Amino acid sequence: GNSVTQMEGPVTxxxxxxLTINCTYTATGYPSLFWYVQYxxxxxxxxxxxxxxxxxxxxKGFEATYRKETTSxxxxxxxVQVSDSAVYFCALPAGAGNMLxxxxxxxxxxxx
Amino acid sequence: DAGVIQSxxxxxxxxxxxxxxxxxxxxGHDYLFWYRQxxxxxxxxxxxxxxxxxxxxxxxxxxxxxxxxxxxxxxxxKIxxSEPRDSAVYFCASSLARLRTGGGExxxxxxxxxxxx
Numbered sequence: 001g002n003s004v005t006q007m008e009g010p011v012t013x014x015x016x017x018x019l020t021i022n023c024t025y026t027a028t029g030y031p032s033l034f035w036y037v038q039y040x041x042x043x044x045x046x047x048x049x050x051x052x053x054x055x056x057x058x059x060k061g062f063e064a065t066y067r068k069e070t071t072s073x074x075x076x077x078x079x080v081q082v083s084d085s086a087v088y089f090c091a092l093p094a095g096a097g098n099m100l101x102x103x104x105x106x107x108x109x110x111x112x
Numbered sequence: 113d114a115g116v117i118q119s120x121x122x123x124x125x126x127x128x129x130x131x132x133x134x135x136x137x138x139x140g141h142d143y144l145f146w147y148r149q150x151x152x153x154x155x156x157x158x159x160x161x162x163x164x165x166x167x168x169x170x171x172x173x174x175x176x177x178x179x180x181x182x183x184x185x186x187x188x189x190k191i192x193x194s195e196p197r198d199s200a201v202y203f204c205a206s207s208l209a210r211l212r213t214g215g216g217e218x219x220x221x222x223x224x225x226x227x228x229x
Binding site for chain 2: 032034036042089097100102104105
């Protein structure tokens with residue numbers, strides 16, 4: 001079945017630093033790909049998505065490009081802020097129904 | 113829309129007591145999911161429903177756990193009897209059928225933090 005692997009954290013950066021969180025996937029066909037973010041004490045919320053190969057999803061300064069050649073969907077941001085401190089999850093459909101398979105999550109800590 | 117609503121937000125109970133968690137999905141959504149999140153095990157899918165019918169409950173850890181969805185706007189997750197190892201954050205999520213959106217993204221509630229003493 002479909003699966004996703006993302007880099008382990010925590011990732012600690014200074015404010016305004018460049019962020020990359022790696023995500024690679026294994027899937028049948030070309031499913032949609034997602035990044036979710038979980039802020040402290042809250043539920044997961046969709047950050048961005050890409051529905052087909054070569055699509056770029058973007059939101060709140062974050063970007064991720066669906067690359068079928070490398071089966072990757074890396075999350076990037078040019079200049080992180082303290083408010084970006086959260087846990088980030090890469091996800092894709094699990095096959096049956098509307099299930100999603102989530103990566104293990106990457107905790108990002110941004111210091112002022 | 114108010115999003116997915118869960119109650120209570122926090123629950124503290126003693127071992128052996130019955131616990132009921134509640135969820136109201138986003139109106140019109142076809143699917144409802146229950147997850148559990150702990151530091152040790154991460155995010156785990158417990159059960160999901162399609163059009164109020166349970167489809168896959170293979171993630172339910174034990175017979176002590178049960179879930180129902182009596183109508184399209186309400187679901188419960190019950191633990192009876194509760195144990196300390198059930199302490200976790202429980203999330204409910206809902207989604208539209210993938211065929212209708214092309215994506216299948218899920219919308220999560222704020223979670224219920226359960227502590228079993």
